Amino acid sequence: MNKQFKIGAIATAVTSVFSTPVLAEDSAADKLIERVQIIGQKQKLKTESGSATFIGEEELAQFKFDDINRVLYSIPGVNIREEDGFGLRPNIGFRGVTPxxxxxxxxxxxxxxxxxxxxSAPAAYxxxxxxxxxxxxxxxGPSAIKYGPFTVAGALNLTTRPVPSALEGAxxxxxxxxxxxxxxxxAGDTHGKFGYLVEAAKVKSDGFKELDGGGDTGFDKNDIMAKFQYDFSTDSYNQIVELKIDYADEVSNETYLGLTDADxxxxxxxxxxxSQKDKMDWDHQQVMLTHFIGNDDFDVTTKVYRHDFKRSWxxxxxxxRQGGGTLPALQNILAEPERYEDLLRxxxxxxxxxxxxxxxILGDNNRKFYSQGIQSELYWYTKLAGLKHSFNIGARFHQDQIQRRHTEDSFLMTSSQLVSDGIAQVATSTNLEETDAISIFIKDTISYKALDVTVGVRGEFIDAYFQNQAPSKDGDWQKKSTQIWLPSLSAFYKLSDNSGVFFGIHEGFVPSSPKQPSSIKPENSINxxxxxxxxxxxxxxEATVFFNDIENLIxxxxxSxxxxxxxxxFNSGKASVAGLxxxxxxxxxLNSSFDLPVSLAYTYTKAKFDTAFESAFPQWGNVKKGDKLPYTPENQLTLKVGIxxxxxxxxAIGRYIDSMQEASGEGVLLSGVETDALSIVDLSANYSFDKYGVIYLKVDNVFDKQEIVSRRPYGARPSKARQAFVGYQYQF
Incomplete structure (x- = not known):
């Protein structure tokens, strides 16, 4: 099923007359940045009728974190299961959904x-x-309804550096x-109507873990990006085209193998x-062409994109046992070391x-992916029946595919070295999944005096395919089609120029894989x-209370x-997540020379199952009504203080994260086991030499506190050890 890219499968039609102008004084490049950035930061009081958080360049620069987990801990409602300490393959959830x-x-x-x-394969490797x-x-909440396919939790948008309007670099x-x-x-610049930006980054570390017998436990990551922009604006229209090209790769000596609690x-x-031979090796390419057009009455942003990713872990x-015979799983050996002492040795x-x-047994999870599509989004403002309407309409045609070529090789442990036993490599998973999806969303924000009411709906029309391509299989395609409309309703009432209240309700949705039987249902919730x-x-x-009423989890x-x-x-029974x-x-x-900024983020989450059920899923087991969902801390607090x-x-930034359940019910390996509560302090300092640059110092985990953040999949895994950095930054 090698399908050609269907560039004409999506279109946005506009049939009404616009009357309320957008910011006419902004250039086409300024407006393009607004549409890429989505929220932006021009308003002192955000009037979005839903939870939305923006972290800008200045705040990101304070700590220069390379780890997305450390950034997101400052945002309430985020739950994270750490894994490698560097955030190489993050596990992120919002409002109690699985991270x-x-x-x-x-x-x-x-x-x-x-x-x-x-x-086809949403896991973010x-x-x-x-x-x-x-x-x-x-x-x-409702603010995420337009960004599917997954609307049960929320959306994360990462924005790259825009093309500068004048010579700039660092x-x-x-x-x-x-x-x-x-x-x-x-470095970048704009000459007349043409602008460009070139950016490159290399980050590496030898790692903080200590491999028995010696060896590298670190990583080496590279990324190079280029943007080229041309302004076609006339007296009638702002119009700009931008081409973005990016290449990235990583080699990391990472493993799933953890430790016993005693070790x-x-x-x-x-x-x-x-774990001495464990290694992840991947590379990623992307290309995106963006077109923006607008005037005082409307603007439309259209993007065509293609991403290719291949990895070998x-x-x-x-x-x-050699010659056949089973041995206990690694999870069991690490969880019950006294019982399996020789295997642990x-x-x-x-x-x-x-x-x-x-x-x-060492396995190579060799996978190849592509993701491509075209999307278009319209912003339009008008008056109908004496009320102001702000329409936001979008559509996307998307295709993606994963090709799995998993193999296993067997080794002997000889004098503390892994030595091949000479047996031929064995294929374990040889299959392909791919999806064609059309998405549509329509939002209308109706304004009357101090009240904004937003009515929205998202449509997902998904055709997903799975083929087992192992030689012993017949190769027949399995197809699963899903068509669903997801409504949302929200409102914001402006109490004053500085304050307001908001409310929202929307339907959450997570599709199931075509590989799974029809008995596995999509996840649905009312939030x-x-x-x-x-x-x-x-x-x-800002304070928000939320409640997610989940029909079934998937x-x-x-x-991992x-x-x-x-x-x-697997499907569960009913569940609910409530929180603050x-x-x-x-x-x-403090005086004319010193400011003291202070900020706090707190999350309380109560995530539980509302019905009893039995499941073969190793994180559930035999669940009773009221059992907690795994990996959802009840309390999280982040405090930032600066001079x-x-x-x-x-x-300085301090974080506290409660302990978390490793499994919900009884009868599974980690029943009744929790991760450790975690308290971490990070510190950064900088000194500016004006035009001669900035020197900075930062320390992650100042007090060198390490706790068990997860025992999945194979044993206890630590939070990151203390790490100190010194750097120099020069801008022009």
């Missing part, structure tokens, strides 16, 4: 789906390098502990010998395989929120959470 591989949130770069195959990200936005060099190195630079207590950074999968390299002919916000330019406050058992290759999906999100910030002026002077600044 597993960020597969239930919609992830975008510059307003376009950025996952390897967002419909690729994530954009944070070093190149200029700003980010998080949408939850170089950023940094070194630190554990062999950390960063080189980041960009974690002795040294949380230890890595067993059996060679890693330990399990054990088996084998993983540590303390004994050789030859004693009992045990083989260590509510009620809140208020205040902002006078110096003080801001979860996937894969390597179950240590299994079958990627089988709170943000507050104020800048205290800002004319030419220097110091900023």
């Amino acid at each position: 597993e591989r960020s597969k239930k949130i919609t992830i975008m770069e510059d307003g376009v789906l950025i996952g390897p195959a967002p419909y 690729y994530f954009p390098m944070m070093t190149k990200i200029n700003s980010l936005e998080v949408f939850k 170089i950023d060099l940094s070194v630190g502990s554990n062999g950390y190195q960063k080189i980041h630079g960009y 974690f207590k002795q040294n949380p950074n230890r890595r067993y010998t059996a 060679f890693k330990i999968n399990g054990l088996k 084998l993983l540590k390299g303390e004994i050789d395989s030859s004693r009992n002919n045990e083989l260590i 509510y929120e009620l809140g208020g916000r205040y902002n006078n330019g110096n003080t801001n406050l 979860e996937t058992c894969g390597f 959470n179950c240590g299994q290759d079958d990627e089988k999906e 999100e709170l943000t507050a910030g104020h800048t205290f002026t 800002q002077a004319n030419d220097w600044g110091i900023n």
